[in-house]
Amino acid sequence: MAPVARIKMRKRKAMAGWPSPVVKRIIENRWLLLMILPAVIIQLAFAYVPMAGMSLAFRNISELTLPLGTKWVGFANFHFVTDPYFWETVRNTIVIAGVKLIFIFPAPIVLALLLNEIKNQYFKKFVQTVSYLPHFISWVIIVNILDRMLNINTGLVNEILSFFGKSPIHFRGEVGWFLPIVVLSQLWKEIGFSSIIYLAAITQINPELYEAAKVDGAGRLMQARHVTFPGIYPIISMLLILAIPNLINAGFDQIYLLSNPMNLHVSEILDTYILRTGLSYGNFAKAAAIGICNSIVALILVIIANKGSGKIGGSTIW
Amino acid sequence: MKIKTSSGRVFDFVNFLFMIVFAVIVLLPFWYIIVLAVNEGIDTARGGVYFWPRAFTWDNFRAVFSDLSILNYFKNSVLRVAILTPLHLLVTAMAGWAISRKKLPGRKFFVSMFMVAFFVNPGLIPFYLTLVQYGLINNFLVYVLPWLFHCWGMMVYLVACRSIPESLVESAYLDGANDLLIFFKITIPLTTATLATLGLFNAVWAWGDWFTGTFYIRSHSRWTIATYLQMVLQRGASTQVRSAAEATAAAHSAAHRITITEVSLRAATLLVTIIPIACLYPFLQRHFIHGVLIGSIKE
Numbered sequence: 001m002a003p004v005a006r007i008k009m010r011k012r013k014a015m016a017g018w019p020s021p022v023v024k025r026i027i028e029n030r031w032l033l034l035m036i037l038p039a040v041i042i043q044l045a046f047a048y049v050p051m052a053g054m055s056l057a058f059r060n061i062s063e064l065t066l067p068l069g070t071k072w073v074g075f076a077n078f079h080f081v082t083d084p085y086f087w088e089t090v091r092n093t094i095v096i097a098g099v100k101l102i103f104i105f106p107a108p109i110v111l112a113l114l115l116n117e118i119k120n121q122y123f124k125k126f127v128q129t130v131s132y133l134p135h136f137i138s139w140v141i142i143v144n145i146l147d148r149m150l151n152i153n154t155g156l157v158n159e160i161l162s163f164f165g166k167s168p169i170h171f172r173g174e175v176g177w178f179l180p181i182v183v184l185s186q187l188w189k190e191i192g193f194s195s196i197i198y199l200a201a202i203t204q205i206n207p208e209l210y211e212a213a214k215v216d217g218a219g220r221l222m223q224a225r226h227v228t229f230p231g232i233y234p235i236i237s238m239l240l241i242l243a244i245p246n247l248i249n250a251g252f253d254q255i256y257l258l259s260n261p262m263n264l265h266v267s268e269i270l271d272t273y274i275l276r277t278g279l280s281y282g283n284f285a286k287a288a289a290i291g292i293c294n295s296i297v298a299l300i301l302v303i304i305a306n307k308g309s310g311k312i313g314g315s316t317i318w
Numbered sequence: 319m320k321i322k323t324s325s326g327r328v329f330d331f332v333n334f335l336f337m338i339v340f341a342v343i344v345l346l347p348f349w350y351i352i353v354l355a356v357n358e359g360i361d362t363a364r365g366g367v368y369f370w371p372r373a374f375t376w377d378n379f380r381a382v383f384s385d386l387s388i389l390n391y392f393k394n395s396v397l398r399v400a401i402l403t404p405l406h407l408l409v410t411a412m413a414g415w416a417i418s419r420k421k422l423p424g425r426k427f428f429v430s431m432f433m434v435a436f437f438v439n440p441g442l443i444p445f446y447l448t449l450v451q452y453g454l455i456n457n458f459l460v461y462v463l464p465w466l467f468h469c470w471g472m473m474v475y476l477v478a479c480r481s482i483p484e485s486l487v488e489s490a491y492l493d494g495a496n497d498l499l500i501f502f503k504i505t506i507p508l509t510t511a512t513l514a515t516l517g518l519f520n521a522v523w524a525w526g527d528w529f530t531g532t533f534y535i536r537s538h539s540r541w542t543i544a545t546y547l548q549m550v551l552q553r554g555a556s557t558q559v560r561s562a563a564e565a566t567a568a569a570h571s572a573a574h575r576i577t578i579t580e581v582s583l584r585a586a587t588l589l590v591t592i593i594p595i596a597c598l599y600p601f602l603q604r605h606f607i608h609g610v611l612i613g614s615i616k617e
Contacts, residue, residue, distance in 0.1 A: 025423045031497035032416045036428055039413035042467040046448065047435035053444030111340075117333055129600055130341045133348070136599045137592060138526020140547045144588055145347045147551060148354065148581065154365040156350050188344065196607055220326055253529070257551060271442075278443040279533055291441025302437055 057289035077289040086273070086290070093269040096182060096250035101243060103183050107191045109236060112198035113224055128199075131192020139189075139253040146185060146258075147172065178263045186254060197239070198232055205231035244305040248297050270294050348592065355379070355589045359582030373577075378586035381578050387538070388546065388587060395525060395542040398461040403521045407513055409466045414475030415501050436469035449534060456536045465524070471516045478512035479505060511605040518602045522595055543591055550584060 019027065026033065060073045080086045111131070118124040134142065149156040150171035158168040171177045209227045218226060252271040259267035268276075270290065278287030353371050354362055361373040382388055416422050417429060445464075454460040482505060490500045506513070531545030541549075599606075 022423070025421075029419075029421060029423055029497070032419055032422045035412035035498065035501065036416035036422070038409045039467040039472070040428065040431070042409065042463070043431060043435050045452070046445070046464040047438075047440065049451075050440035050444040050448045051435075051438060053447055054440050056444060056447065114333055114336065117329070118337065119330070123334075123337070127337045127341050129603060130344050132599065132603065133596060134344060136522050136595050138522070138528070138544060140526060140528045140544050140551070141588055141591055142347075144547055144551050144584065145351055148585070149347060149350060154363065154367075154581075156368050159365065159368055188347075192344070200607070220329065257548065260552075274442055275533075279446065284443050284447065288441060288443040291443055295439045295441055298439060299437060 054288065054292055054295075056285055057292050059285060077285040078293075080286060080290055088265065089268050089270050089273040092266055093248060093250045093271075096179065096255065096269060097247050099179060099183055100186060100251070101246065104187050104190065104194075105240065105243060107187055108194035109198055109232070111191055112195040112202060112232075113228060115195065115199060116202050116228060117220065117224070128192065128195075131195070133192075134189040135193035137189075139257055142185060142189060143254070143257040146181070150181070172260065173262045175263050175266055178258070178266050182251075182254065182258060185258075186251065197235065201232040201235040202228055238309055241305050241308040244308070245298060245301040247301060248294065348596075351585050351588050351592070354582060354585035357582065358577035359579030360577045362581055363579055375577060377577055378582045379590070381583055382586045382590055388543075390539060391541050391543040391546045392590070394458075394461075394540060395544065397458075398542060399521050399524045402462045402465060402524050403517050405462065406466050406468075406471075406520045407517050410468060410471040410516065411475050411506070411509070411513060412501065413467065414472045415479055415505050416497075417472065418476050418479035419497070432469045432472065446533070455534055456540070458540055460534045461524075461530055461542070465520075471520070474516060475509065475512055478509040482508050514602055515606045518599065518606060522599075525591075525595065543587070547584075547587070547591065550587075 057077050058072055058074060060071050060076075115124055115127065118127070150158070152158060152168050152170045152173075155171075157171070161168060169177070171181065205228065209231070210223055213223045213227050248270070250269045250271070252269070255267055255269050256272050256275070259272060271294075274287045274290050274294070277283045277290065350368060353367060353369065355378050356374055356376070357367050357371040358373040358375045359378065361367065366372070413432075417425065417432075419425075422428070449455055449460060449464070454463065486504060487500060490504055495503070526544050528542070528544035528548040531541045532548055535541060535545070
């Protein structure tokens with residue numbers, strides 16, 4: 001073949017390749033790309049730009065040089081690790097989250113098992129509907145209601161106490177009552193809604209297993225113990241593993257709203273400490289530094305949870 | 319069971335009683351707020367009112383609805399939900415539908431982009447400073463723009479998209495429909511249950527979100543009702559009570575007795591805030607149960 005012809009052919013090939021396959025695919029799917037565009041923009045603007053802003057933790061900062069500060073200062077903003085108050089907030093976070101896990105995790109399982117034993121479907125439906133209500137009411141409303149109920153002055157609980165001849169208790173002021181209030185209010189708010197998944201798992205159990213158990217002479221409690229509970233055991237272990245990331249999450253809304261100057265040394269958690277340091281005292285760099293540590297630990301816990309749930313054969317998070 | 323054992327019957331009865339008590343405990347705080355809201359505030363302060371109103375009145379609600387600042391907070395809350403929820407659904411659903419299409423160019427890239435943002439929390443301070451940069455502080459748009467998309471919602475919607483028969487989509491392509499048209503004509507009508515669930519969750523969240531108003535909005539005129547309730551909780555609202563009481567008194571005859579107290583006004587405000595949600599969620603119950611199951615497995 002003559003060189004000229006070869007060049008011509010190459011040219012033709014190049015022409016055939018235009019538009020290139022990538023561009024072609026983009027043009028072909030322009031509507032799909034257009035549809036995903038708003039979400040991408042929102043993510044870039046409100047997730048990735050702040051992620052870049054995390055570098056703030058390693059910078060020197062003053063009011064005039066916001067948002068990124070002036071110069072790199074290495075780990076100078078991380079001096080809080082020697083501050084005992086910081087470790088107090090870490091301790092409070094873990095204590096609150098841990099106590100919540102211990103007391104609140106098993107409750108919906110029990111509720112689901114008991115709901116499952118109700119024969120009258122209308123009554124069951126009614127109890128379920130009622131039990132979901134608090135989940136949809138935000139913490140700011142619930143804490144307002146609690147504040148009234150627990151008020152030392154004509155609050156419902158203290159009125160009942162005085163009816164039984166007990167002296168009123170200053171629930172919101174006494175440090176010892178903080179944790180019980182946190183656990184009980186969370187339990188009250190979420191027990192119904194959390195039971196949904198267990199109830200759904202119970203309906204998935206093969207009815208033949210119950211028949212077989214009956215033939216073997218098992219009563220209802222025995223059936224619950226030997227058929228229903230083993231039937232939902234996989235979902236229990238799965239949810240327990242997925243609860244691992246919550247070990248550092250004490251529940252910001254609830255804790256912040258329930259905290260007051262009197263209970264601060266048991267109610268100050270990492271999230272509220274970051275908030276106070278950053279937004280109330282304007283110490284942005286230090287708050288961002290604490291935030292980074294918080295985010296890293298949270299990410300590690302998520303990865304552990306994901307590894308764990310993958311190991312027990314369930315679907316992983318990603 | 320054919321033969322009812324006596325122990326079984328005892329268990330049924332105890333279980334029934336337990337469920338009644340449980341339902342009462344769940345409802346009691348709400349009932350208490352209702353009682354306080356329809357009882358004269360001054361009468362409540364004397365004590366002894368908890369299970370039934372003693373001096374019935376609508377004055378507390380009159381006060382809530384005649385107080386211009388409280389009305390304004392409600393207006394802002396309604397405005398926020400009315401703007402945010404439809405847009406949030408649109409952005410989230412469009413992204414979910416696009417991700418569910420295998421032919422989407424760069425699909426893997428977009429998925430990992432959303433996932434990283436889902437799991438890496440930049441933290442409050444960088445987020446706040448970003449809002450400062452964009453000029454969103456003290457701007458009504460801060461109630462809408464950052465919350466238009468959420469990865470969890472997209473994942474829930476993705477699962478709903480997968481249940482749409484591929485043949486339906488194929489035949490629409492053959493008829494010459496483009497992806498946008500298919501989304502509006504096929505996907506949305508077939509996923510209304512999921513959209514209702516996501517809409518409910520988003521609306522409930524936006525209605526109860528006090529944080530945005532408290533920390534990102536400075537002028538009181540742009541606060542939502544949730545932010546107002548947080549401020550009341552932490553600072554009390556005595557001036558509010560006075561102005562509300564005066565407004566009600568002025569609306570009635572000059573001789574009208576003022577019976578409103580902070581407690582009764584707050585109870586009425588809380589009740590007005592709770593009612594929209596309490597009326598809405600039972601109708602969507604069937605749908606959100608499904609949504610929760612998808613979410614908890616994927617989350």
